[in-house]
Amino acid sequence: MEQLIEEYLRYLTVERGLAENSLAAYARDLRRITGYLKHAGASAFQEVSRGQVARLLLTLREEGLAPRTVARHIASLRGLFRFLLAQGHVKDDPTAHLESTSPWMRLPGVLSQEEVERLLAALVTSNPRGIRDKAMLEVLYAAGLRVSELVTLRLSDVDLEVGYVRCQGKGGKDRVVPLGSDAQTAVRQYLATSRPHLQKGRSSPVLFLNRLGWPMTRQGFWKLLRAHAVAAGIDRRVTPHTLRHSFATHLLERGADLRAVQMMLGHADISTTQIYTHVSRAHLKTVYNRYHPRA
Numbered sequence: 001m002e003q004l005i006e007e008y009l010r011y012l013t014v015e016r017g018l019a020e021n022s023l024a025a026y027a028r029d030l031r032r033i034t035g036y037l038k039h040a041g042a043s044a045f046q047e048v049s050r051g052q053v054a055r056l057l058l059t060l061r062e063e064g065l066a067p068r069t070v071a072r073h074i075a076s077l078r079g080l081f082r083f084l085l086a087q088g089h090v091k092d093d094p095t096a097h098l099e100s101t102s103p104w105m106r107l108p109g110v111l112s113q114e115e116v117e118r119l120l121a122a123l124v125t126s127n128p129r130g131i132r133d134k135a136m137l138e139v140l141y142a143a144g145l146r147v148s149e150l151v152t153l154r155l156s157d158v159d160l161e162v163g164y165v166r167c168q169g170k171g172g173k174d175r176v177v178p179l180g181s182d183a184q185t186a187v188r189q190y191l192a193t194s195r196p197h198l199q200k201g202r203s204s205p206v207l208f209l210n211r212l213g214w215p216m217t218r219q220g221f222w223k224l225l226r227a228h229a230v231a232a233g234i235d236r237r238v239t240p241h242t243l244r245h246s247f248a249t250h251l252l253e254r255g256a257d258l259r260a261v262q263m264m265l266g267h268a269d270i271s272t273t274q275i276y277t278h279v280s281r282a283h284l285k286t287v288y289n290r291y292h293p294r295a
Contacts, residue, residue, distance in 0.1 A: 001034045001045060008083050019172055021148060029076040045084055050094045053077070110246045110279060115234055116141060120182075122232035128194040129211060133224055135183075135190035136208055136216070139165065140240060142183035144247035144265055147240035151216045153207040160184050169266035177264045248276045253283050 009027060012018045018026070036056050042048045056077075060070045078095040085093050111119070120137060124130040140150050149167040157166045163184055166176050179187075187207075200213035208216040221240065229238035244265070251261050262273040 001038075001043075002031075004045060004084060004089060005030050005034070005080070007087075008080050011083060017172065019170060022170060025072065026076050026079075029073045030080060033073060033077050045081070046090050048094050050097055053094045053097075109237070109242050110249045111234070111238065111242060113250055115232075116243070116246055116250075119229060119232045119234060119238075123228060125189075128197040131186075131190050131194035132198065132208060133228065135186040135194075136221065137225070137228070137243070138183040138186040139179065141243045141247055142180045143167075143177040144244050145177075146244060146266075147218050147221055150240070151206075151208060151218055151221060154205045155207050156205070158187060158207060160188060167266075171268075173266065173268075175263065175266045245276070245279075248273070249279045249283075252276055252280045 005027070008030075009023060012023060012026060033056065036059060037048055037052060040052045040055060042052055057070070057074060060073055065073075074095070081090065081093045081095050084090045120134070120141075123134045123137065125134050136150060139145065139153075140147075143165050145153075145165075145167055146169065149169060153165065153167060158179070159165075160179075163179050163181075164176050165179050166174060168174050195207075195209060198209040198211065198213055202213040204213070204215065206215040210216050210220055218240075225238060225240060248261050248265055251264075252258070258270065258273060258277065261276065262270050265273060267273045
């Protein structure tokens, strides 16, 4: 099983050109899945049955994994079996009966516009790290970036004169997203006062640096975001993706075109973006119930 997984991962690298993070996710998912399948009695992919795949799906759900995580595991398994079938390693695809890789959906967690304002207002900008954190949060919310995109931004990726940020998303695809005036102001202040202090005499093309002068890591940013959310009195889990979800939802609530939001988020398929319309419908219902005279 391990040998065939490695062969599949090489195929994804060479033929599909998947990014390193995506490949790592596929590898983790498939090794976790093969552990379940071996426990269920399948010592080779040729022995996997439809019943075992169905029980695997049920097990993943019962373990309390997020719907998107379960869907990703199933998508990884389906992709593997399609590859194995095409290469002649198996005669049947036990995942072919799965109609969808998204068996159920959970709406993404979002902050209200008031909570976002409270989070940004609570940042202490009297020191270099606070100024940096302010710039990072402003850019994250203003452009709806993924955390991996945020921490890999280069100095050359930000144009403060025109007001846009260029980033590389999944699959190595570049996109350009407008940057609002508040984010531009925060980045200007960071570049002028904070970044030179954080550089520690080092030269780096990366925009956001940690206290040692090295590029900020995803884990480091997660930690500082959690601390700022607590300081702002937001008593629920806030992640970088929460701000990305909030970016999309707030744009749609204010009348943005779904296709434009799709492009700014870097979604290859608009069906991925459409989940945010459900969040906006919930907002519309709240407004309706509050203001309609016969609600």
